[in-house]
Amino acid sequence: MLARTKFVMGAGLITVSVGYLMASGIKDTGVYFVTPTELAEKVKADPSIHDVGVRMGARVVSGSIMRDVADQTITFEVTSRAASCRMGRSGPPLCWPSAVPVTRHSQRPER
C-alpha cells in the first residue's frame, strides 16, 4: 500500500475520532438554558416548583445581587427582553413581564 494511501487512512481515522468526540461531547454535556419567559411558564404551570436545578440564559440585573453569608445564599434578578425573574432559595422564582423601554417615540398608553 502506498504511503499516501496509508496517510489518508490515518487522517480519516483522526478526523472520524475527533468528529465522534465532538458529537458525543455535545450529546453528553450540551445543556439547554431556559429563558425567563419559559421559567415563568413553568412556575405558572406548577406554582410549587422549588429546589429544582435550572440552567438559565439571561442577564443578571446590575445591583440586584444580595448575598446572605450566614446561609450562603444569593438572591438576584435576571432579565431578558420578554420577562424578568427574581431568583432565590427561599421560594419559587417570581417572574413578571419585562418593562417596555420608554423611548422618545413611544406613545402614551390610552386609559
Next chain:
Amino acid sequence: MTILGQLALWLALLLAAWGSIVGILGGSQRRPELIQSARRTSYALFGVVSVAAIALLTALLRNDFNVQYVWAYTSRNLPTPYLISAFYGGQAGSLLFWALILTVFAAAAQWLTPRRYDHLMPYVAAVTSVVTLFFVAVVLFAANPFERMVFTPPDGNGLNPQLQNPGMVMHPPMLYLGYVSITIPFAFAVAALITRRLDTGWLHAIRRWTIVSWIFLTAGIVLGMWWAYVELGWGGYWAWDPVENASLLPWLTMTAFLHSVMIQEKRGMLKKWNMILIVTSFMLSIFGTFITRSGVISSVHSFAQSAVGYFFLVFLILSGGVTAWLLVTRLPDLEAESQLESMVSREASFLFNNLLLVGMAFSVLWGTLFPIVSELVRGTQVTVGPPFFNQVNIPIGLALLALTGIGPLIAWRKASTRNLRRQFTGPVLSALAVAAVFIAVGVRDFYTLMAFGLSGFVVGTIGQEFWRGVGARHRLHRENYALAFARLVGRNRRRYGGYVVHLGVVVVFVAFAGNAFKKQTEASLEPGESVTVRSPFGYDYTFTHMGVSQYEQLNRFVSAASLEVRRGDEPLGIMTSEKRQYWDSFKQAQFQPSTEAAIESGLREDVYVVFAGSVEGTEEAVYQITLNPLVWWLWFGGFVLVIGGAITVWPGGGGPTRASLRRAMAGYQAQMVGRDKEAAVVR
C-alpha cells in the same frame, strides 16, 4: 491633547489609505519611488499612531474626566500603573493600542527584513496598511477614545477591580502582541501569493516573526491563566470561556504551522496547507477580537456592546474572501515538490500532529460557537461548557503529547526498523517506569496515568536527544560536557530550543494532570475554630480562623480574614484573604465588592483560600479552601515554553545561512525552468 489625538488618527487614516495604494501600485508596476513611499508610510504610521497613543495616555495621566474614556475607566485615586493599563482596559483604548502595536510591527518588518526579500516588501506594506486602516477606522468611527462630554465630572467611574491586578497589566499587552504580530506573517503570505514567489523565501522571511508571535501568544495565555487564578477567586485558571478559547485558537494553528513549515523547508511539501494555516491564524486572531467586542457570545471578558462587532465581521468576510480568491488562483503554484514516502517518517508524524492541532482548534471553535449554531439550526440556544471541552480535548491533547515524543525519534523520509528500535527503547522504558511509579502510589485514573506516562516518554526522548548530541560533540571535538552542551544548543538553536519548548509542554501537562487531585472545601468558622483538610500528598492541613479586621487602603475599604495554617505539626504561616470595596475620591462605592484570594504556592500544591464573607457582621467567617496540586508547575511550564521559544528565535545559530538560501533559490529556479520546459513541450 485630544484634538491632537483626533488629528493624528485622521492623518493615520489617510496615511494608511496611501500606504495601501502605493504598496500595491509600487509592487505591481515596480516603480521604486512608490515602493519607497510605501516603506516610508509604514514608518510614518508608527509615528502618527504613537502621537495618538501619547495623547490618550496624557489624558489618562492628567485625569481629564471631560474625555469620556478617561471618565469611564479611571478615577482620581487610581494608582498610576493602573492609569496606564486603563489605556487598554476599555474598548476604544484597546483598539487604539492594537493599532499602535500593529504600526510598531509593520515598521519593524520594513526595517529588519533583509534586502533579498525586497520584491515582497511593497505588498507587505500594503497589507499592514490595510489592516491599520481598518483599525484606525474602527477607532475613529465606532469606538473613539477622544470623545468629550458636555460637562466635566469631578471624578471618574474607576477601573473594574478585577483589572486592578499586576497580571492584568501584563496579560492584555502580551496577548495583543501575539495577535497583532500574526499580521506580519500573514502580510508576507499575501505578498508571496500576489507575486507568485511561492518558494521557501517567504517562509525564511517570516520564520522569526511566527515564533515571536507564538511566544507572545503563549505568554499572554499563561499570564491570563495566572490572572484568572489569583484574581477571580474560583480556584481554577481556565474555564473554557469564549474569549479564553479565542486566544487558544490562533495559538493552536500557529503551533501547527511551526511544525508543518519544517516539512515545506525540508521536502517542499504542504505548501497549500502552510498558506492556509497562516491565513487561518490571522483570521482567528481577528475572529477572537470579534467575539470579544461584538457581544454575540456571553463571556466574562465582554466589552460594552457597540457597532464595533459589525466592523470586525465585515473585515473578516472581506479579508477572508480576498485571501481565499488569491489562494484559489495560485493553487497551481503551490504544488508539492515531493511525496510522502513512508508512514514511519518524521513528515508523517508532523502531519498527524497538524491534524490533531487543527482538529483541536476546530472542536474548540465548534464548542464556542455552538450556542449560535444551535440557535440558527434548531431555534434554541444549547450551550456546552467545560465538560464538553475536557471530554474532547483531553484525548486529543494526550495524542499530541505522544507525538511530541515520537516526532523527534523518527528520521525524515523513512525510518528503518533497526533505527526505530534504537530510538524508541529508552523513551518507552522511561514511560513505563513513570507509569509504574504512579500505579504503585495508587493512581488509577486512566487519563492521569496516560498524562504522566506520556510525559515520561517525552522527557525520555528529549533527554536522549540531548545526551546523544552532547556525547557526539564530546567525542568529536573533545569538549567537556558543559561546553559541549552549550555549543550544541547554541549552534542548533532551532532544534534544541524546540526540545526546550517540548519540555515546557510536558511540565504544563503534568500541571494539568494535577487538576485531577484538586480538593475543595467550605467552612464557616468562629475565631479560634479550626478545619482540617487532607491533601492528595497525604498531609493534613489545619486552618484556624484568627478573626476579621477592617481598614482603609489606597482606593478601597478592606475586610480581611486571617487563617493560621499548619501542615501536620509544621506552621506554614498566616494567610489573609480580603473582600474589597473600591471607592472613588469622594468615598462613594464603585462596582460590586471583589475578592482577593490568599495563595500559598508550593512545588507540590497550592493552598488557595477565599474569604466568602462575614456572618451578619460578626467575626464568624465563611471560607472556601482549595488544595490545588502542581499548579506552580503550570507557571514554570509557561516560563520554559517562552524560554524555549526565545532560544529558537535568538539571532544566529539556527537561521538559514546564505549558502542554504542560495541552494534553495537555485532549486526553485531549476524547478521553474523545468516547468517552463514542460509547458513548452505541451505547447
